[in-house]
Amino acid sequence: MQYKWIALSNTTIGVLMASINGTITIISLPAIFRGIDINPFTSFQYLLWILMGYNVVTATLLVSFGRLSDIYGRVRLYNLGFLIFTIGSILLFLTPNKGSLGALELIIFRIVQGIGAAFLFSNSAAIITDAFPFNERGKALGINQIAALAGSLIGLILGGILSIINWRYVFLVSVPVGILGTIWSYTKLKELSKPNRAEGIDWAGNVTFGLGLILILIAITYGLLPYGSSQLGWTNPFVIGSMIAGLGLIGLFLYIETKVKYPMFRLELFKIRMFAAGNLASFLRSIAYGGLMIMLIILLQGIWLPLHGYSYAETPFWAGIYTIPLMVGFVTMGPISGWLSDRYGSRFLATLGMVIVGVGFLLLTTLPYNFNYVEFALIIFLIGIGNGMFSSPNTASIMNSVPAKYRGAASGMRSTLQNTGQTMSIAIFFTIVIISLASSLPTALASAVTRAGAPQLAPYVQHIPVTGALFAAFLGYDPVKTIISSVPISIPQQAISIMEQRTWFPTAIAPSFMGALREAFYISAVMTFIAAVASALRGRVIIADGEENAKNR
Structure with a gap:
């Protein structure tokens, strides 16, 4: 087997596993809370941190880990990520205590998992880019991107099945995959990049960025909790203080990055038109799309499934089943768009994909609450097609546009913007719906x-x-x-x-919920169309390896 296929197979399994664990708790939360004897209605803080803590930690560390991989080696840090993730999965399965202590253990062990996932996410695209020639990267990155989204949807279904048997199996399922993946990555992956250990670590940048992003994401998380007589916590002094402090630290971080000799966040990469436009489109798409799945699941579980005879105890599992068309659409289009982008370029495909997703959001606003499932399935299938058409070409164009020595940092920056956008999206969706x-x-x-x-x-x-x-x-x-x-x-x-x-x-x-949901979908549609404009402005791609394709790509 050629090495490039070994690299693609291993990184795809790693991303798939990490993505599954990003959503597997959404469906299995009822079983988890019953298993540790916690009442979720009196413990919203535990609920939100078990639900969102994994993504908060992952988003915070991606840039730092991407930059470190350029210094110490992408494969080395990717392998370490597999090991840490597996250890976190074992600890979650073994969670020894119940009650509040058990909830805190789950949150801490999920953070360990999130650290491992950050190593996997920040390096997988860079390892693939190193292993494949530029005219095959779209197809390879397309398969990797499919694994990321497919994992998110598989996590919903798998969580529903395993939680019925035993809540601990939700975390145990990652252990054998993690052990095999760790052994495989340590024995088969080769370091094709050229680590530059002469470059120092930007400690000031790492600390200010990490603390700033954590404070912002904490503020967003606790902004969803009731405060006083308000349905939301945005007037909570703790939330306001965390947001102001977080934004201040991010501003300080950007200033530091212009002064230090070896910055972790390569701001100069944004001078590359394709890199800047591709990341802006990806960030806007993540904000528009990241909260969609949770909103659709609440719509199915709270309204549509009970109206069609399903008990509330059954709805978490069936909500995952009924969202499968979204995954099918993405899996169908992802490899095709990657292959087409290798031949014809990224700009048209990525832009058209965002237009299709925007149209899908508008179509969702036309559905009544007791909708015909075939219509619903076709609309979310269309949204999946649009996302598949966008993700592979967009990722390939971003990674192709940067010099090889900065691919780790570029991959981390891309993933950070994407994951931060998804976390913001969940908060934005919930805020719009709760206010309405x-x-x-x-x-x-x-x-x-x-x-x-x-x-x-x-x-x-x-x-x-x-x-x-x-x-x-x-x-x-x-x-x-x-x-x-x-x-x-x-x-x-x-x-x-x-x-x-x-x-x-x-x-x-x-009636109240559908009115609120339509407002969120309209806002998402607008953001998606703006993402399409950003994608169209990416210009002609210059392959940073030194090869140039004269076509508009």
Whole structure:
């Protein structure tokens, strides 16, 4: 087997494994919380950190690890990432305690996993770029990008299956793959780059960037929690302080990078038109698209699946199944677009892909809450096609545009912008939906309980946090039983019988939720079309290896 295929196979398995673990907890959270005896409705901070901590840590470390790989070797740090990730998976499987201590252990062990994933993500594209000639990189990076998105969707389905058996299996599944991948990478991968250990480490840049990004992402995370009488935490002094401090440190970081001899963040790379345009398009696409999956899952779990006879306990698994067309669309188009970009260039394919995704978002706004599944499946399949058409050519053009000695840093910068955009997207989607729901959901629920014969419930449901209503269905809990169990008054049995019908809660919240969701989709469509403009402005590609293709690519 030629070495380039060994490099592609191993890095694809590494990215697939890391991506699966980025989403596998979304579906399995109910089983995990039951397993460690935690009530998620009184422990939102644990819920958010188990859900988002992995991505926060990964996004924070990508640039630093990419730069370190240019100094110490991409394969060496990639191999280390496989090892760390496997150790984190073993620790998660063994989580010894329950309650708050068990939750903290899960968060810490997920952070260990996230550190390993950052090594894998920051180096995989650079290793592939080193191993493949420029006219085959689009196809190779396309396969790698497919693994990243396919892993995100496989994680949803796998989490649903394994959590039914035992919540610990959610983390155990990575262990054999991690062990085999670690042995394979240490024995078969070769260092084709030329590490430059003469260059020093930018400690000031690493510290200010890491702390700044962590503070910003912490602020975004806690901004989603209720604060005082507000449904969101954006007025919380801790959130405001974290955001200001984080932005200040990022500003200081950018200043430091212009002064140090060996910067970790190669700002001069943004002078390369293709690198700058490709990363801007990728960042905007991540903000527009990153929160889509969670919103679709909440729509399916909270409204559509119960309306079609599924119990709330079953909805997490089936929500993953019903989103498969999104993965199929991406997997179908990813390799084709990579192959076409090697022959005809990246600009047209990547730009058209973003236009298709934007049209897909607009089509989602036309769906009623009790939609026809075939229409829904075709729309998310179309969005998958558009993403597949964009990802491979865009990544190839970014990596082709930088000098070989900076590929580690470039790969880390690309991944950081992408992962940060995805984390921001989740916060933006939730913020838009919660703000919109806060003005309409309390009144809708009060009217619904009054019609059901329990007007005495109206004052209570008007003060239920929107996050509680959203996360109840998201976690596979029956929202009505959750509401009834939390009020200190007796309710007529006839009213309880009406409200416990599977269609009652979805029908009560659907108009408010769909209105909020459409606002989010409109904003995503606009951002996606702006990403298409950025993609179109990338210009003609100059292969940084020294070969130039005269076609507009």
